[in-house]
Amino acid sequence: MISDSCPKRIKVLHLIKSLGRGGAEKLIPETALVHDQNKFEFHCLYFYHQDQNILDELQAAGIQTHLIPAKNLELFFKIKKVKHFVLEQGFDIIHAHLPWAGILARFVGKELAIPIVYTEHNTWERYNKISYLGNRFTFKHQDVAIAVSNEVALSMRLNSIWDPYRRGGRLKVIVVQNGVNTEVFRRKSVENERIEIGRLGSGILGGVSLRERLGIPENACVIGKVAVFRSQKRLWLWVELAMRILKTCPETHFLLVGDGEWRERILSQVKKSGLEKNFHWVGVQKNVVPYLSLMDIYLSTSEFEGLPIAMLEAMSCEVPIVSTRAGGIGEVIQHGKQGFLTEIEEWEELEGYCIQLLQNPELQKSMAQAARDRVIEKFSMRRMVSELERIYTEVIEVGK
Helix, strand or coil, rough: CCCCCCCCCCCEECCCCCCCCCHHHHHHHHCCCCCCHHHHHEEEECCCCCCCCCCHHHHCCEEEECCCCHHHHHHHHHHHHHHHHHHHHCCCCEEEEHHHHHHHHHHHHCCCCCEEEEEECCCCHCHHHHHHHHHHHEEEEECCCEEHHHHHHHHHHHHHCCCCCCCCCCCEEEEECCCCCCCCCCCCCCCHHHHHHHHHHHCCCCCCCCHHHHHCCCCCCCCEEECCCHHHHHHHHHHHHHHHHHHHCCCCCEECCCCCCCHHHHHHHHHHHCHHHHHCCCCCCCCHHHHHHCCEEEEEEECCCCHHHHHHHHHCCCCEEEEEEECCHHHHEEECCCCECCCCCHHHHHHHHHHHHHHHHHHHHHHHHHHHHHHHHCCCCHHHHHHHHHHHHHHHHHCC
């Protein structure tokens, strides 16, 4: 609730290229729901409209949204328009996400006396040449650079070594690891789901569980993944591992939540395998909790990551992780405690770890609880938001 008697709120403008359903985008409404909105007022300016977007979530979180249509290089012709928008709205801080928005924010910040905060969600080596060079040559023109993992922070420091980042000597690089709302992301039982379906009008007795709707047998174990279908996720390896696991554990089912440019190739690979009955693709889902609640193992084959939000959400829903040690994943998962890790190029070892968990229910159960305990202790949304609010407050004080 926002009090009518509270002092003037700090106006924060989130700046991001588009509002697709990636982890960086989803963090904007999820953090806003936990922020003290008696102290902060949030807006979001974006430039590229996608059909599958998070506009509803932003508005539900109390964030006012604004669109200035532009694509990549067109953004540089919008600097003046964004500058006037910032002045008209009277924002106190610009918080930019990902390289293109970050570059634009720095150009705007050079002309206005407004603090610039930037969150880097990935290592610089993974960006294309234009994004990389634009990021590097403008990087010093901001006040705080937030890295979502220690590996991302190291990447920023190494790539800026010949161009020390300074803006009046104020620029700081701070690690704020991603968080998850552990109250929202809780595992749902089949019975609870039946009751919720009944409340929607189907009748408790007539309610069909998600497992039944998907055609997954009651006692079948489920290995799953939530992702944007991009090349970095290496989902063709994920499907390859699934086919290998089925040779040892033929009753296992596999669940993919998400969509993207690799969809047709991945679905074609599944079809050619002749094992379609064991695979379930459900597309993009606004509420992923019911799907995470079906999973017994969260399997990730990524080549690179920042610190994946979907993995933290799975852990919060008591799903142990079997993954490559990509990006910040190794900062979250303690091998042998909340799951198992392999080196990125040793992805074939993931098969054995999945089979070990499938064949050892007690180990799976203990790791599931350890996964949730880990995010509650170290990766909660409240911890993340507290750190962001401290940064917002300090950067305004420094600029006075």
